[in-house]
Amino acid sequence: MNTELTLYGYWRSSAAYRVRIALNLKGLAYQQVPVHLVKDGGQQHSAEYQALNPQELLPLLVDKGNGGVRIAQSLAILEYLDEVFPTPALLPSDPVQRAQVRALSLHIACDLHPLNNLRVLQYLTGELGVGEPAKDIWYRHWLHKGLAAVEAGLAIFNDRLSLGERPGYLEACLVPQLYNARRFNCDLDAYPRILAMAARCESLDAFKQAAPEVQPDVQ
Amino acid sequence: MNTELTLYGYWRSSAAYRVRIALNLKGLAYQQVPVHLVKDGGQQHSAEYQALNPQELLPLLVDKGNGGVRIAQSLAILEYLDEVFPTPALLPSDPVQRAQVRALSLHIACDLHPLNNLRVLQYLTGELGVGEPAKDIWYRHWLHKGLAAVEAGLAIFNDRLSLGERPGYLEACLVPQLYNARRFNCDLDAYPRILAMAARCESLDAFKQAAPEVQPDVQ
Known part of the structure; x- marks a missing residue:
C-alpha cells in the first residue's frame, strides 16, 4: 500500500470521483484534502491552491513518493497511475x-x-x-x-x-x-x-x- | 512511410490540426477526407459520418494497417500514434x-x-x-x-x-x-x-x- 499519495478533491466533483475510483481499483491508499468549490468564492481560486495548481480546477494528485510531483487533470492522473503502479491495469494492453x-x-x-x-x-x-x-x-x-x-x-x-x-x-x-x-x-x-x-x-x-x-x- | 492512415478532418478544426501536426512529426503519410463542419447543416452529422464516428465530431483516424480501426478524439489518436509508431516519440519517456x-x-x-x-x-x-x-x-x-x-x-x-x-x-x-x-x-x-x-x-x-x-x- 502506497500512503504517499494525496488527492485534492471535492466530494461532488466528478473529475475527482474518477480519480478516487482509479486509486481504489489499484488498491492504493491516499489522503484526501477537500477543496470546497463554492465556499469562500471557490477555494480552488485561493492563492494557496493556485500555487499548487494554476489551473484552479480539481482534482490534483500529489505523489510524495515521486519527489512531491503535482499532477492536474483527472485523465493525466489516471495515465500516471497506470504507468507508475501498473498492476492491476486501468487500460487494456492492446x-x-x-x-x-x-x-x-x-x-x-x-x-x-x-x-x-x-x-x-x-x-x-x-x-x-x-x-x-x-x-x-x-x-x-x-x-x-x-x-x-x-x-x-x-x-x-x-x-x-x-x-x-x-x-x-x-x-x-x-x-x-x-x-x-x-x-x-x-x-x-x-x-x-x-x-x-x-x-x-x-x-x-x-x-x-x-x-x-x-x-x-x-x- | 505508412500510407494506410486516413484522417477525417476539416482545415480549421483545431482538434484535427493537432493530429496533422502529430502525424507530420512522426513522418507518417496519410490521406485526408474533408468533413465540412458547416455545409449541409454540418457534414459531421450525416448518416454516413455518424456510422463511422457516433460522436459526430472531428477528427477521426482510420488505420487500414491495423484492421481498419477507427479512432475518435484527437488525444486518443496522439496516444495511439505514440504506441503504434513509437519513433520519434510525442511524449517524454519519464x-x-x-x-x-x-x-x-x-x-x-x-x-x-x-x-x-x-x-x-x-x-x-x-x-x-x-x-x-x-x-x-x-x-x-x-x-x-x-x-x-x-x-x-x-x-x-x-x-x-x-x-x-x-x-x-x-x-x-x-x-x-x-x-x-x-x-x-x-x-x-x-x-x-x-x-x-x-x-x-x-x-x-x-x-x-x-x-x-x-x-x-x-x-
Missing part, C-alpha cells in the same frame, strides 16, 4: 483497445462534462443572465448528446466491461458522469448499455468507497 | 514528465477548447439568443482563463520545448489553440512562454504543413 477506451473516456471528459461544469453553469446564470429553465435545457442538451455517443460507442464491448471481467479507465469516467445525470433527474432509458455497465461497477467496493456520499467532506 | 505534458494538453483539450467550439457558439447565439458581443466576451473569457493556466504551467520547461529540443504532444495542442486565439484577434501579450514555444514550432515543416491555410479543403 493499442487498439486502449485507443477505444480513451476515445470514449475523452468524449466524456472533453465534450460532455466541461460544458456542464459548475463554473460554466455559473457563467450562464451570472454573466449571461440565463434563467434556470434554459440552464436546465442546456445541461440536458449536452448530457444527452454525450451519453448517446457513449452508448453507441459501447457496442464494441458486447456487454462486457472495458477490461473484460474488470472495470478500469472507462468505467472510472462513466460512473461519475452517470451520477451527475441522476442528480439532475435526467431520463436514462435510452442508454441501456451505459446503465448495465455502471450497474456491474456500482456493486464493487472500489466504486462504493469512491461515491460522493461517503467522502469525508460530504455535506 | 512518467512524471508525461503526466505534466498530458495535464497541460488536457487543460487545452478539456477546459479551454470545448467551451469555444463551433457547436457551443452556435448554441449560444441560437437556442440562447446571445448577441455577438456577449458571445465574443464568452470566447475571450474561457480563452484567457485557459491560456493563463497554460502559461503558468509552462514554467517547468524553462524555455525549452516539451521534449527538450523537440516539440511533441504538448506543442501539437498548443499551436492550434494559439491559431484560434489569433483568428479571434485576442491580445496575447500576457503569454510570453506560449508565444516563444509556438514560435519555435511554427518554423518547422511538420507545423507549416499542418497549418489550416495549406490544407486541401481550405476556403
